[in-house]
Amino acid sequence: MGFNSGLGMERSYYAATAAACPQSLQLEGQHEADVVVIGGGYTGLHAALNAAERGFSVILLEAGRIGWGASGRNGGQMIPGWRKGASELIARYGEAKARTLFDLGMEARALTLGAIEKHAIACDARTNGHLIAAAKPADIVWMQAEARALEGVMRYPHAHVLSREETRAKLDSPDFHGGFFDGGGGHLHPLKYALGLAAAARATGVQVFEQSQALSVETASGVAVRTAHGAVRARFGVLACDALLDGLEPRIAGRIMPVANYLIATQPLDDPRALIADDLAVSDSRFVVNYFRMSADGRLVFGGGERYTPNPPADIPAFVRPYVTRIFPQLANVRIEYAWGGLVSITMSRLPHIGRMGDLFYAHGYSGQGVLIPALAGRVLAEAMAGTGERFDVLASIAPPEFPGGAALRAPLYVLGMLWYALRDRL
Numbered sequence: 057m058g059f060n061s062g063l064g065m066e067r068s069y070y071a072a073t074a075a076a077c078p079q080s081l082q083l084e085g086q087h088e089a090d091v092v093v094i095g096g097g098y099t100g101l102h103a104a105l106n107a108a109e110r111g112f113s114v115i116l117l118e119a120g121r122i123g124w125g126a127s128g129r130n131g132g133q134m135i136p137g138w139r140k141g142a143s144e145l146i147a148r149y150g151e152a153k154a155r156t157l158f159d160l161g162m163e164a165r166a167l168t169l170g171a172i173e174k175h176a177i178a179c180d181a182r183t184n185g186h187l188i189a190a191a192k193p194a195d196i197v198w199m200q201a202e203a204r205a206l207e208g209v210m211r212y213p214h215a216h217v218l219s220r221e222e223t224r225a226k227l228d229s230p231d232f233h234g235g236f237f238d239g240g241g242g243h244l245h246p247l248k249y250a251l252g253l254a255a256a257a258r259a260t261g262v263q264v265f266e267q268s269q270a271l272s273v274e275t276a277s278g279v280a281v282r283t284a285h286g287a288v289r290a291r292f293g294v295l296a297c298d299a300l301l302d303g304l305e306p307r308i309a310g311r312i313m314p315v316a317n318y319l320i321a322t323q324p325l326d327d328p329r330a331l332i333a334d335d336l337a338v339s340d341s342r343f344v345v346n347y348f349r350m351s352a353d354g355r356l357v358f359g360g361g362e363r364y365t366p367n368p369p370a371d372i373p374a375f376v377r378p379y380v381t382r383i384f385p386q387l388a389n390v391r392i393e394y395a396w397g398g399l400v401s402i403t404m405s406r407l408p409h410i411g412r413m414g415d416l417f418y419a420h421g422y423s424g425q426g427v428l429i430p431a432l433a434g435r436v437l438a439e440a441m442a443g444t445g446e447r448f449d450v451l452a453s454i455a456p457p458e459f460p461g462g463a464a465l466r467a468p469l470y471v472l473g474m475l476w477y478a479l480r481d482r483l
């Protein structure tokens with residue numbers, strides 16, 4: 057898919073370690089269903105699975121292969137809640153609505169872990185917690201406020217601030233001044249999770265088609281989708297294309313912005329627990345965030361560095377390595393065995409864009425925190441199709457504004473802004 061190709065998914069640690077999955081057929085001829093879902097990542101798969109569980113007939117169209125978008129490439133970090141923390145939600149929406157949103161975020165975690173258990177998805181899931189490491193001494197101030205807001209307003213007792221020494225005991229890095237520990241976090245193998253969801257969806261009756269890119273979507277009566285060799289007519293449609301939406305639906309394209317992000321996996325380390333204790337998922341407090349964890353076979357899986365241009369760096373390992381050695385100088389000579397990139401979709405508010413245009417639903421723009429939320433988004437879209445729109449309305453009410461300049465101008469204007477923040481990280 058255009059912008060997403062060249063980012064090396066076939067060279068990723070995930071593609072190398074997920075069991076090969078039988079390829080689905082390409083869509084050919086005319087089809088009818090209650091629901092047509094466009095996109096085979098977590099959002100589309102959860103929407104399809106939830107709709108099928110409610111008795112709808114469902115067709116899912118994936119342009120490439122299942123899970124080869126962000127869902128099969130990401131850092132695998134399960135970070136509870138939204139990209140905006142409790143304090144920011146309270147400041148923006150007041151305590152009552154912030155608590156409703158927070159509870160929905162926690163439900164997303166429960167739905168994700170519930171789906172993994174119910175469908176027996178073997179995806180190396182670990183739930184020992186997530187640590188945000190403080191890159192600046194001043195980070196401790198907001199971390200303390202966040203822990204207080206979580207405990208006091210959200211009644212969430214599982215997060216607390218760690219001192220410099222406590223952080224160092226979890227993370228063998230000289231780079232950090234303390235940390236924020238959330239016992240609700242964890243990590244998983246993202247592609248195994250996506251492929252497991254697809255197997256569950258098929259078993260629930262969803263008809264999955266791969267290599268079947270939607271070329272147009274019409275909403276004059278019901279939803280009509282056309283691909284190169286076929287077409288689907290349905291009562292409802294779901295756009296679940298995230299950063300790869302491109303020109304398919306210009307009415308919403310200006311709300312999200314694709315940003316390229318890169319990951320590496322090292323050789324297996326002799327003593328993985330010496331680097332990161334308790335098998336935690338870790339990210340840091342930098343604006344251009346570094347995020348890392350150990351894989352099930354003892355490799356450091358590390359994401360760092362963003363680019364706002366469509367061209368991937370010529371040498372992804374060389375691009376990511378300085379971020380690794382800044383945090384772990386002892387890994388200066390470690391072998392990097394896998395390297396790849398993916399497109400994250402971000403929104404102006406860093407909250408997702410979930411809504412509908414008549415019978416055409418959409419959910420995207422999780423802004424780097426989209427491993428857990430799609431389980432909720434899929435559930436809530438299916439609820440709305442079935443006529444219960446209350447929770448859908450809550451999620452739709454937090455819709456982000458358009459990027460300045462809309463889809464055409466968002467990139468150049470935004471790049472300027474991001475470069476400014478990235479520069480502040482470095483100063």
Ligand SMILES: Cc1cc2nc3c(=O)[nH]c(=O)nc-3n(C[C@H](O)[C@H](O)[C@H](O)COP(=O)(O)OP(=O)(O)OC[C@H]3O[C@@H](n4cnc5c(N)ncnc54)[C@H](O)[C@@H]3O)c2cc1C
Nearest residue numbers: 095097098099119125126127130131133270298398426427
């Ligand atoms: C490098 C990277 C690291 C990340 N790390 C984390 C992390 O550690 N923790 C976290 O919580 N989140 C992380 N994220 C974010 C998370 O991966 C995404 O928010 C989430 O996977 C989005 O899922 P999705 O199903 O909405 O989109 P995707 O997984 O991108 O799926 C969209 C699918 O739609 C298909 N598609 C697009 N257009 C069409 C069309 N016209 N017709 C048919 N199909 C189409 C695509 O091929 C794709 O498979 C990361 C993202 C990236 C890219």
